[in-house]
Amino acid sequence: MADAGGEKRSMSETGAPALDARTAALVRVAVAVARGKAPELEMRFAAARDARVPGLWIEELLLQSMLVVGYPLALVAFGTWRGLGAPIVGDGAGAGAGAEDLAHADWEAWAERGAVVCREVYGRAYHKLLLNLRALHPALEDLVLVDAYGKVIGRPGLDLKRRELCTVATTAVLGTAEQLHSHLRGALNTGASGEEIEAVLRLIGEDLDADQRRVAEEQWLDVKRRKL
Numbered sequence: 292m293a294d295a296g297g298e299k300r301s302m303s304e305t306g307a308p309a310l311d312a313r314t315a316a317l318v319r320v321a322v323a324v325a326r327g328k329a330p331e332l333e334m335r336f337a338a339a340r341d342a343r344v345p346g347l348w349i350e351e352l353l354l355q356s357m358l359v360v361g362y363p364l365a366l367v368a369f370g371t372w373r374g375l376g377a378p379i380v381g382d383g384a385g386a387g388a389g390a391e392d393l394a395h396a397d398w399e400a401w402a403e404r405g406a407v408v409c410r411e412v413y414g415r416a417y418h419k420l421l422l423n424l425r426a427l428h429p430a431l432e433d434l435v436l437v438d439a440y441g442k443v444i445g446r447p448g449l450d451l452k453r454r455e456l457c458t459v460a461t462t463a464v465l466g467t468a469e470q471l472h473s474h475l476r477g478a479l480n481t482g483a484s485g486e487e488i489e490a491v492l493r494l495i496g497e498d499l500d501a502d503q504r505r506v507a508e509e510q511w512l513d514v515k516r517r518k519l
Contacts, residue, residue, distance in 0.1 A: 310491030314453055317352060318491055321457035322354045322498045324368040325464040332371040350380045351449035352457055358439050369518035380448075391446045398437065405441025411451065412440075412452045412477040451481045459488065460495050465509045471507065475514045485515065 316339040323335040337443070339349060351373060357365040373379075375517050412419045424431040444454060455478040462471040490509055499507065 321460045327364045347448045401441035402443045405436035408445040414480040425469040472510045
């Protein structure tokens with residue numbers, strides 16, 4: 292199906308539009324990043340290009356992936372992406388197009404933006420998150436707010452709702468139940484509908500084993516009981 296702008300959208304079980312084609316392709320790239328297989332990454336990068344996913348979206352997803360899957364898998368994905376001839380967007384490349392330079396002198400600006408973005412994702416659970424981080428290690432609050440949310444997730448170039456939908460896909464593949472639960476809520480908090488989240492879970496279903504599917508279904512059911 293195509294929307295008013297001619298963009299194809301995946302269908303929900305009720306036949307209503309759920310994910311637009313570019314978001315669906317980006318989500319499938321996020322899954323491939325978590326799995327770390329170069330041939331699969333190549334196919335999904337190619338599919339994303341066919342769906343006209345902006346290169347900047349992919350760049351931002353890969354930067355964000357360092358926070359979710361770790362540097363080793365994110366670097367595999369970056370290497371595969373560059374191996375396909377993808378140019379660097381932003382950060383000294385002179386391409387701009389919504390990318391942001393990381394050479395930022397104002398630490399307080401990162402902290403302020405990080406707090407705003409993290410609060411938007413976690414909603415009423417934000418202050419509980421801070422308490423939990425402080426209990427785990429004194430450095431974690433600044434690392435999460437300033438480095439993760441201020442410097443990376445708060446970057447322009449990819450909207451927060453799509454970032455959260457991709458994180459839902461990634462944490463489902465990783466099988467990290469608590470983080471999946473948090474980002475299912477985060478997707479809702481940043482504007483995703485229940486239909487869009489369920490479309491993501493259906494889309495990635497073939498990438499999950501039975502246990503991962505069970506965990507994803509259980510976490511989403513719990514979030515719906517609490518939130519919807």
